Amino acid sequence: MMDRTLAGRHALVTGAGSGIGAAIARRLASAEALVTLAGRRREPLEALAAEMGARDVFVLDGFDVTSPEAVASGLARARDAFGPVSILVNCAGEAPSASFEKTSLDMWNQVLSVDLTGVFNVTQAVLPDIKAYGAGARIINIASTAGLTGYAYVSAYCAAKHGVVGLTRALALELAKRGVTVNAVCPGFTDTPIIQRSIAEIIAKTGRSPDEALAEFVKVNPQGRLVQPEEVADCVLWLASPGASSINGQAIAIAGGEVMSG
Secondary structure (H helix, E strand, O other), rough: OOOOOOOOOOOEHHHHHHEEEHHHHHHHHHHOOOEEOOOOOOOHHHHHHHHHOOOOOEEEOOOOOOOHHHHHHHHHHHHHHHHOOOOEOOOOOOOOOHHHHOOHHHHHHHHHHHHHHHHHHHHHHHHHHHHHOOOOOOOEEEEOHHHHHOOOOEHHHHHHHHHHHHHHHHHHHHHHHHEEEEEEEEEEEOOOHHHHHOOOOOHHHHHHOOOHHHHHHOOOOOOOOOOOOHHHHHHHHHHOOOOOOOOOOOOEEEEEOOOOOO
């Protein structure tokens, strides 16, 4: 049976060119949402759009979440294509690694600018659409288990993702009476290009085998594996659906039991 859960809804997905963002875009389109694929580089966005083979997909390149001007102009183009946004998925992010003492101020500022301030910039720009749509509108932030606990050598990333979770909870309360929900999805180590690059760096720096390098990431997951992007996307699709109307202000860990709340 065809899933028409989100038929006609305009969903804007940042960081849609690969990994989790691309998986989310596919899932939302499968529910017949009108999906704007937002990112900085056109090539991966066009490749994804061609793969999806959907006419109800708009490629929005040059979408730099750290620039309010780029966000505003890009959002105007997206609205021209599909109308006001009623589902926002903030997925753009980066995760460079360094010990705290070797984390430069430039690295710190860059990570917070993309991973935290980027969420602020895009959400604030889209908020008039979300509020106008009212009940049923969704803001879904892709955070990380690094927003729920700490990890060594990614202090800037942890700080930024903790900030995303805090922002999610505050905005959820502000919008609750409108029937708008705001939630964070917190994946553990996920099989994405970011992880593959990290594995390659471990191999290059330590001489470990690919299996040994992978083991560094899967050992924290009680299931002993990497999370798949599609698992994260399934959670996002559920949060975007009418059935999740009472789920608000939550930070949902997708991590095989690595992080538990309660």
